Amino acid sequence: MNARSRRPNWFMDGLAQVGDAGLFLPTLLAAIPRSLRHFRETVRQLWFVGAMSLTIIMVCGLFVGMVLALQLYYVLSIFGATTTTGTVVALATFRELGPVVTALLFAGRAGTSITAEIGLMRATDQLSAMEMMAVDPIAYVATPRFLAGVVAMPLLCCVFCAMAIFGGHLVGVTWLGIDNGTFWSNMTASVHVWSDIIDGVIYKSLAFGAVVTLIAVHQGYTTPPTSEGVAYATTRTVVASSIAILALDFVMTAFLT
Amino acid sequence: MNPRRSFAAGTGLFILLGFAALAYLATQTTSLANTRGGDAYTVKARFTNVGQLKERAPVKIAGVRIGSVQSITLEPQRLDALVVLSINKHFNQIPEDSSAAVFTSGLLGDQYIAIRPGGSPNMLRNGDEMILTQSAVQLEDLIGKFLVNGSPDKKSK
Numbered sequence: 001m002n003a004r005s006r007r008p009n010w011f012m013d014g015l016a017q018v019g020d021a022g023l024f025l026p027t028l029l030a031a032i033p034r035s036l037r038h039f040r041e042t043v044r045q046l047w048f049v050g051a052m053s054l055t056i057i058m059v060c061g062l063f064v065g066m067v068l069a070l071q072l073y074y075v076l077s078i079f080g081a082t083t084t085t086g087t088v089v090a091l092a093t094f095r096e097l098g099p100v101v102t103a104l105l106f107a108g109r110a111g112t113s114i115t116a117e118i119g120l121m122r123a124t125d126q127l128s129a130m131e132m133m134a135v136d137p138i139a140y141v142a143t144p145r146f147l148a149g150v151v152a153m154p155l156l157c158c159v160f161c162a163m164a165i166f167g168g169h170l171v172g173v174t175w176l177g178i179d180n181g182t183f184w185s186n187m188t189a190s191v192h193v194w195s196d197i198i199d200g201v202i203y204k205s206l207a208f209g210a211v212v213t214l215i216a217v218h219q220g221y222t223t224p225p226t227s228e229g230v231a232y233a234t235t236r237t238v239v240a241s242s243i244a245i246l247a248l249d250f251v252m253t254a255f256l257t
Numbered sequence: 258m259n260p261r262r263s264f265a266a267g268t269g270l271f272i273l274l275g276f277a278a279l280a281y282l283a284t285q286t287t288s289l290a291n292t293r294g295g296d297a298y299t300v301k302a303r304f305t306n307v308g309q310l311k312e313r314a315p316v317k318i319a320g321v322r323i324g325s326v327q328s329i330t331l332e333p334q335r336l337d338a339l340v341v342l343s344i345n346k347h348f349n350q351i352p353e354d355s356s357a358a359v360f361t362s363g364l365l366g367d368q369y370i371a372i373r374p375g376g377s378p379n380m381l382r383n384g385d386e387m388i389l390t391q392s393a394v395q396l397e398d399l400i401g402k403f404l405v406n407g408s409p410d411k412k413s414k
Contacts, residue, residue, distance in 0.1 A: 047264040051271035090286050155275025162278040165286055184285075189367070191287040192313070201282065 017240075021218040027138060028146050028217065034136060035143035042144040049110035049145070049213075050152030054159065056109055057102060061160035064097055065089060065167025073176050082176075086183040087190045089168035094191065095200040095257075098161040100249050103208035106153060107241035111216035114145050115237040118220025119230035127221075142217045149216070153209025154202050161201055199256045204249065211248060212241045288313055296346040298383040299327060302357045302370075307338045308393025309368050310359050316342050316370045323348040326370060342370060352377040356389035368393060 035042065068089045076082045118141060121127050127137040172178045191197075216237045223233035283289060307329060316324040324344035332339045344351070354375030361368050372387075381387070 043265055043268050047268040047271070050275075051267050054271060054274070094282070152271075155272060155278075158275050158278035158282060162281050165282070187286055188288055189315070193283050193287045193289050197279075197283050197287060201279075 017236075020222065021214060024218045024221070025214055028143050028214070031136065031139040031143040032147070034139035035147070038140050038144060041140060042147050045144045045148035046152055049106075049114065049148050050155060053106060053109045053152070053156060056105055057156045057160050058163050060101065060105055061098075061163030062167040062170075064101060064160075065093065065164030065169075066171045068092060068097070068164070069168040069171035069176070073172060073178075082178055083182045084186055085172045085176075085178055086168060086187040089172070090165060090187045090191050091196065093161050093164040093168075094196045096249070096253070098164065098201055099157050099204035099208055100245060102157040102160045102205060103153065103212055103245045104242060106149075106156060106209070107212045107216070107238055107245065110149065110152070111212050111237050111241050112234050114149075114213065114216040115220040115223070115234045116230060118142070118145075118217060119223040119233050122221065122223055123225040123227065123230055125225070142221055146210075146213045146217050149213025150206065150209045153212070154205040157201050157205035195257070203256065204252055207248060207252060208245050211244050215240050215244060297324060297343045298346060298349070300342045300344060300381050300383075300385055300387060302340050302342060302387040302390050303332070303335070304338045304340060304357075304359060304390050304392045306359075306392040306395065307340060307368075308359055308361075308395065310340070310370070310393065311368075314367065314369050316344060316372065318348070318351070318372045318374065323372075340370070349380060349382075351381045353379045353381050353385060353387075354389065355381065355387060356391065357387045358391035359393035361394075 069085055072085050072088050130137045173180050173183050219233040219237045223229045312326055314326045315322045327341040327343040330339050352375040354377040356373050358371050359368055360371045
């Protein structure tokens with residue numbers, strides 16, 4: 001009886017969260033002109049969510065490229081097609097792995113800290129204090145973080161992809177002995193700027209950046225003002241972001257290609 | 258350097274690094290890397306069948322890339338494929354009686370246009386049409402012919 005009565009609640013809660021986040025987006029976007037007065041805050045957030053995430057993004061990109069090249073080399077050697085390793089590494093990274101893995105790492109590295117920070121501001125009544133001082137907390141706290149996330153994600157994704165290509169080259173050419181010229185010429189012959197770089201890397205990572213930071217800011221902003229509430233909100237940010245990234249990735253792939 | 262200045266500089270460095278990575282990806286790992294050399298002229302060629310030829314496929318002489326396929330359209334009157342080749346200005350010494358053929362790189366590779374030079378003293382110029390063309394070889398046709406005809410000596414009786 002108890003379980004049966006709880007289940008719709010759980011479902012309705014999730015639905016309400018999604019709807020609430022959707023309604024929060026216009027509020028965030030409407031605050032963009034006002035948040036331009038706090039441009040320095042946006043730059044500071046860009047430093048925090050973007051530049052500080054570079055280390056993890058670069059190391060992970062390098063290893064993703066290396067492991068891709070290693071796996072593909074053994075599979076492709078069955079067909080005697082090891083020279084296309086570079087092509088497959090590049091296409092797989094640009095179209096799927098680059099944006100998705102960058103977004104998942106971004107949700108873990110930057111999304112959680114945004115939620116925790118705003119959540120603690122809520123829990124310690126700093127947001128209310130700002131309102132009392134006639135500083136709009138949406139324009140000063142929420143929108144700069146959202147903008148920083150949207151700007152940082154494509155840049156991080158580009159760095160990730162470049163490191164993955166470098167890692168693939170390291171394993172494929174330096175270690176496994178694929179010819180350097182063949183590696184690059186096969187890659188350049190089948191990767192296209194518009195359909196792979198712009199559609200794959202840029203559009204996807206822009207969308208993922210917007211979704212992850214929207215979820216993170218919304219979770220932080222609406223958290224129950226207790227330490228337990230902040231903990232749950234941080235967890236929910238990671239879970240909801242991951243699901244949203246992978247679901248959105250499928251939809252975008254279906255539409256873009 | 259005060260802390261505010263240092264994080265602004267770091268952010269600027271991060272943005273520069275991101276755009277440098279984007280420029281690297283766009284120019285070094287994609288088909289843009291093959292289109293250096295700027296100016297190009299176009300030559301037309303008609304094929305009865307272009308097979309799996311796609312736009313931006315390479316155009317080669319003696320296996321060396323000299324340009325790319327700009328467009329492939331069906332000409333309504335003659336019902337054949339009109340292929341516009343964009344060839345680098347650098348290679349402007351192609352005789353006008355050269356022939357163009359749709360070849361496949363390897364057994365299952367991508368298709369490209371191979372130009373075999375002729376012997377005419379006149380060179381191809383912008384907008385010219387190549388008269389001699391050879392269509393793509395359809396693997397299915399070859400297999401079909403082989404299956405229908407069987408072994409050649411049985412048929413000759």
